[in-house]
Each structure stands twice: as C-alpha cells, then as structure tokens.
Amino acid sequence: MKTDTAARVKKHREALRAAGLRPVQIWVPDIRRPGFAKECRRQSRKLRNDPNEKRFLKWLEKVSAVDDWKFCLDAPPFRQVFELQLARPQT
Secondary structure: OOOHHHHHHHHHHHHHOOOOOOOOOOOOOOOOOHHHHHHHHHHHHHHHHOOOHHHHHHEEEEEEEEEEOEEEEOOOOOOEEEOOOOOOOOO
C-alpha cells in the first residue's frame, strides 16, 4: 500500500504529464567540492586572452534576449523582487 505522500507525488506528476510536461534529470558540478573554486579559476585564466573566447562572448551577448527578464527570489533573506535590466549598446 502506498503512503499518502507517495500518492500525492504520483498525482502531482500525473497532472504535470497531463499538462504536457515531462521530468528531466540533470547532473551539475558540485560547487561545494574541495578544489572546485580553484579549478574554476584555472579554467578562467586559460581563457583570459583567448580570441575565440572573446568572439564567443560577444556572440552570446548579441543573441541573448534578456531585456525584459524579471525574477523573484522568494526565500529568506531575499523576499523582494529584482528587475534585471542590462545596459545594451545601441547598434
């Protein structure tokens, strides 16, 4: 016999699937792991003067459409709404 919690989770997942959604699992680097920050710095330094990296970042800025993004951090201590307004050069 399923627990009440398992039944609620199943019902919730079925509702999401009925709405056309599907679950996706992703694995991301563990930023708490010892040495993570050091490795980030190492990789960043390798790219510091790389012309391909600079070209890629310029392209990424050009194709990013974030002018009207708004986000809310609704967990303590961030109970306020922030508006992201990026200054973009006029072309």
